[in-house]
């Protein structure tokens with residue numbers, strides 16, 4: 360039977376103390392309630408001696424949370440431990456977490472204490488904590504840079520004084536996975552008493568290895584892992600809770616362990632933390648980033664639509680995200696486009712899809728991501744277009760406050776190309792005049808409107824025109840990220856309608872003429 364790995368969340372302590380992540384008491388309380396829904400095993404609520412605010416937050420959390428162990432961090436000094444205990448004593452499951460640095464680097468440069476003094480402080484502090492609380496965690500700060508023999512000595516002393524959990528942090532994120540795992544292997548072999556305690560890992564992400572190091576520790580007997588939501592924490596952060604929980608769940612067989620986190624609450628926890636702290640989650644962040652379940656490449660989208668297992672190793676629902684997103688952009692294929700239209704309620708025929716896809720790829724060249732409103736706007740574009748229409752090949756306008764607007768237009772009809780230029784009252788007027796010079800179709804613009812279909816600087820605008828040709832009014836509509844190009848296309852659509860209707864009229868008249876001689880013969 361697989362072993363359970365306890366999830367020790369330190370979002371409210373190691374996470375909250377990092378720049379840009381501070382929360383007030385009410386905010387911490389909200390986050391604590393969410394951590395309880397997430398079903399972490401332990402939450403470190405704060406460092407009570409650090410400030411009155413921290414003390415109050417820990418006390419309120421301890422009085423609120425019921426199912427999760429609430430830990431308070433304390434240095435290895437009686438005053439800290441007493442204050443910490445004061446804050447958590449009302450908790451259903453309290454834990455005092457005592458720490459002291461054990462590496463020579465910290466002893467010499469920070470604590471200015473000898474190894475013997477630190478050993479003594481360890482015993483005194485742990486024993487004092489244990490006299491107050493049944494659950495005492497002891498951490499050797501900077502354990503991964505501590506001399507292994509001395510580390511074992513300190514661990515043995517802490518266990519002897521009553522510690523129930525021994526945590527060996529990679530405080531500065533310096534270790535690499537094999538090395539960090541080996542440290543746990545070594546201490547377990549050298550300190551048999553560890554068999555009765557819970558061994559814990561606590562990793563920082565300075566080399567981007569926090570989660571890998573944590574998993575290496577688990578592979579070497581660690582059964583408590585310390586982490587934070589969204590990986591917030593000192594410097595480059597702590598190991599990300601969501602990454603660890605999901606790795607354990609997804610690779611359960613390989614890792615041979617499980618954890619009890621309710622992974623479906625992961626996304627909500629991530630969003631809440633981000634909202635409370637204002638700290639955005641990077642788009643490509645594993646598990647909770649906006650791109651974690653988004654697919655844009657056509658081949659990927661096609662694979663996902665056939666079977667999600669092709670490009671997704673876990674379901675978005677398993678981490679509380681409603682569904683994967685197929686981002687429609689220039690890499691997307693027809694299959695994904697058809698699917699999105701279907702989701703929007705449009706069952707497209709092959710011809711409709713072909714036309715929509717042509718318009719879509721054209722638009723996707725102009726903007727990164729195409730949103731639903733824009734897709735809907737694309738549907739009606741060029742519905743009646745045919746090979747005899749004039750198509751816009753190129754448009755160049757020069758305009759400004761002190762020059763007369765000039766437009767050069769390049770059109771194609773059948774296999775032929777036409778170019779001409781004109782000036783006008785504005786760039787659109789100049790372009791319409793250039794079209795008139797090419798086509799001989801003279802129209803009067805009676806209505807013209809522009810509206811944004813989407814938002815943002817690369818929003819798609821929809822141009823609508825009504826133009827009178829030969830006394831008849833024709834409408835034209837086009838969508839584009841460029842308002843002048845969109846307006847010219849809308850004008851061209853109206854003009855093409857007029858050309859088609861003129862052509863149909865000519866065809867009808869020719870048919871009448873062709874029939875006329877027979878009539879005349881009969882009537883003469």
Ligand code: KIV
Pocket residue numbers: 373458498499500501526528529530531561563
């Ligand atoms: O990184 C660290 O060493 C810590 C300890 C206080 C547990 O956060």
Ligand code: ZN
Pocket residue numbers: 373528530561563593
């Ligand atoms: Zn830390």
